[in-house]
Amino acid sequence: MAVLYFSCNQWHCTQTSPRYTSSRTSKSLQPKEKKIRQFSSALKEEVLGDDKKVEIDKVKMRFAKNSPNEVPTKKNKQSNSGSKNIKSNESEKISFTKETREDVMNEVLSMLGVPYLWGGEDENGIDCSAFTRRVFQHSLAVSLPRTSREQMREGKLIGKSKLDFGDLVFFNTRGVIPSHVGIYLEDDLFAHASESFGVTISSLESSYYNSRFVGARRIVK
Structure with a gap:
């Protein structure tokens, strides 16, 4: 179980953790003391419940070693010089070729360790x-709405057993549906900006995220 030490004097609570240590720090903001206490309590709850440790280095190696035969290949993505706005009433799934899959993973991995900042x-x-918006924009030239609530209205509803690479996964972490969103990778792993760990990769099988999972959406174009 991860041990986390909090220093909550700004919106981002700096921390050290055996799971992931980042040298990056966020810009200081000064919330009210009550909000600090609430934020600290929520962070501790996430850390205690995130009991399925993900070894980030092994995830990096796994995706780096994928050969064309190991990557589910769909039809090639159409070239597009600009961003594509999502249309929820269409049913064509965004195609993930080996190249676009690598683009997504490169963007995810480049952001690992960036601190959480509301x-x-x-x-x-x-x-x-x-x-999630940044990853889709930078790697796929697809524009998602800004908030998790808006993103949960996009694409098509997907059952948990049908999750595939690139699906958005949603959680109730603050008594609001949804209050958190991430990007599904494979083998129950998803990438997200965690309040406790910053940008990281977590497991849907952890007691924290498993109990708070509220749905998934497959983005279509």
């Missing part, structure tokens, strides 16, 4: 919906 949208700090 309202943040870049390497200085980022929140969960900004992270």
